[in-house]
Amino acid sequence: MERIISGTDMKKVDEYTINEVGIPSLVLMERAAKSVADLIEETTDKNSEVIAIAGTGNNGADGVAVCRMLYIDGYNTCIYIMGNIDKATQEFKTQIEIAQKVGIEIKDASRLTRDEMDKKHVIVDSIFGVGLSRNVDGDYKKLIEAINQSKAKVYAVDIPSGLNADTGKVMGVAVKADYTVCFGELKLGAVLYPGADYCGKLSFDNIGFPDVSYKKCETVYKYHTSDDLKLIPKRPNYSNKGTYGKLLVIAGNKDITGAAFLCAKAAFRTGAGLVRIFTAKENREVIQKLLPEAMVNVYDTDDFDKKALDACIEWANVIAIGPGIGTGGIQKNMVEAVLESRKNTVIDADGINVISQNVKLKKMLHKNVILTPHLGEMARFENKTIDEIKDNLVKSAFNINYMYNANGILKDARSVAVTQDDIYINMTGNSGMATAGSGDVLTGIVAGLLAIGCNVENATTLAPYIHGIAGDLVATKMPKASIMATDIIEEIKNIMPQ
Template identity: 30%
Template sequence: MSEYPSSWPLSLHDAAQVRALDARLMAAGTPGAVLMQRAAQAAWRALRRRWPQLRKLCVLAGPGNNGGDGYLLAVLARRAGWDVQVYSLADPARLRDAAAQAYAEACAQGVQVQPWHAEAVLDGLLVDAMLGTGLAGELREPYATAVARINASGLPCLALDIPSGLCADTGRLWGAAVRADLTVTFIALKLGLFTGAGPDQVGELCFADLQADAALCAAAPAMAQRLTAGNLQRLPARPRTTHKGRCGRLLVVGGERGYGGAALLAAQSGLRGGAGMVSLATREEHVAGALARCPELMVRGLLSSGQLLALLPGHDVLVVGPGLGQGAWGRSLLTAAAQFEGAQVWDADALNLLAAGRVQIRAGAVLTPHPGEAARLLGCSLVEVQDDRPAAALRLAQRYQAVVVLKGAGSLVTDGHALRLCEHGHPAMAGPGLGDVLAGLIGALLAQGLAALPASELAVWLHARAGERLGQAGRGLLASELVGVIRELLEEHSPCCN
């Protein structure tokens, strides 16, 4: 995906925060009917841009302000000479305030409004104006049938504010949700549009602030912040007299028999991420192959935890877990690694062993779980993690007193207080080794002096942007290909020299 416009807000809100912001805007002097008119006009501009040849609109309108937006959009299409049909999924007589005014205006303009029924004919451009952010439980009838009909129709679909059935707070599906081709969201960005199932449901995302008071919006409480190039910490430029000893000493531990590539990827990523010296502690069988692939590494074959304990004092940062395995060798090394007093990144099997109670972790480490690992660490199901990814990330950070990177679509980074979201990435990144590259990159940024939270934020963003750049070529992306592109992106973001 491409970068969203720089004018978009950084803050991401839940439904309650957006409702509170609506109320403050109206209390400050912007009537709800005016906001609704602006929403309809913004949606009209967006759909004309996306589908310039269409001339037929079919609106499915619900019981609240989302339905009101739909009625006013139907009015605009009717005035433009379009063939317009509205199906009401709730009794229009129960509409209130601005939504009731919108329905009355639609009727006055000659818009055909019929009650929804299961055999309703869907044609043209479908507009989801059913539920918006108001849904807080599983879809019930008639909405469940309407969502299923929209998704099965094969027709283009525009969702107003948020696809019906998608949780604005978490990105979970309330049973099912509309799969939109275009979503126009209003006033504030909703967290659920960017994580969980959200990215698969919204299609193209447009934002309209509805000319809301910028100061009021900026002061509104938010759930999270988006990561962008402008709000990420930068590495300082290096003095001309810099030498490798001043750029951090990183140690990667992992690579059980059969999994040597994982630890090697993390180590290579550490080098390309700018760490001054990178060591790899792995199985003896992998030493020759690692040196052949990357002679810049210092590679040590380990038989025992005692050998690792002897290595630890010579390093600033430890990345442990890629390819570590959960056997006796991996368990003994992790027990030793846990005694390291410097910055730590725990990934992959280190997290699985932590979840199994095999070892304790020092406060202040970075944990990089995918959803399955997060579920094991929390003692819950994968579904529970994915249904509320923000809560899962925060719980993990608080439980382990760590910075947590919860990977997946809409990756989340948190220290248990601040919550950051990365909206970038590409489906071609669904392959082995990508997490190992990320772990090594976090280690490299820690080695160069960034604190755990800003290092994790920058690494997640660089990793995702590299995946986007390479993903343009389609399937078959190799994790090793990311390493060079990450180096290029890091130089663009934090130039090595002034």
């Protein structure tokens, strides 16, 4: 597990570290600059000409220090200042004084032309960091546009200038970097889209912030790394199929067969011991052919037998409901019966749509439920537009827990998983996964993890991580355009622990 932090919270960490812990600002800055200078030295040759384009805040101060370090190491460097130096931070003024004494040339960035930029090999982008406070316009905008058109390699200090470090939103215009080094932790604005597309190769360096400073800030987001796969429960030798859960998959309808198959098969590959599919009678034959390992119970849409459903619910210890079920009265009754059982439950797709239309069902959500909406489903659930959800991705996901006491995976290119304890941003996966049925596979993975004994919290946060790795493994074997949901399922076996 690693941490992600918003720009706003990082400022609190900065302040606490400097004012309460007593690590001087310039000491932190020296390490920040060193990490960028080291990266430039590792990825360029010494003949490279480097310019820092520096705003007059502490991000600019970092850039000036980067240039000074490279200059001392033999690089040809020059600093271009953007903004009014009279209003500069004390750290900036200090860094400029040092640079001048060292012998580095300092110029005015408002006179910097595209042609001049093209003659340089490396641009250190240190115009704005987490202190960006409003939309970028005027000369700043022109400068950033020129950086983006130049042929130089761009190294962003802390975050590409112009990105909102809390949301990843482009504030009018933003630098398109080849490399970005975040200080402290990865910045939320650098991992969320569209920001993520502006960072190039993204890394972070702690630069000496102590743990106690993070504890003082309000929210720390997290992301899973391969170490966390150890959270998946081990399979004891002395076990049988009942040990690995009785999963009921309520999915599919008259014209929709695939959803139940994809979800159930993904659950099997994740380790579920027994899977029973409850679906419309028209699907029985094809599902039995596609997935003979699953038990199949069916219902008649025109003559729904609630008792048969109740028996299935009674049998199960984990339930996945929603993919392709439809949103009529029968489906409402199904969702209601499932919620009444209070069993560990994943609710996806139409399951969520049904709840969105029904206040009573919303109130029945509980702590053993995991909702897995995509942006459209979340928009309906919250009665908002998709753009509103996109612009507030983390907050929308958070609301699933805050408002309804449930867990959630808000699916997007960077899915956000929320539980009572944590908010995880998923860093795995690729655009090849934007394909029909991919979400059904995720539902199956969540349900499979619950079935093998993962607690609700771990199942919520690990499922998108595993799903994304599976997609990334597929992408090593075929073009992203060709990836299908069934390919993703087949990689799950290469991720689960032996």
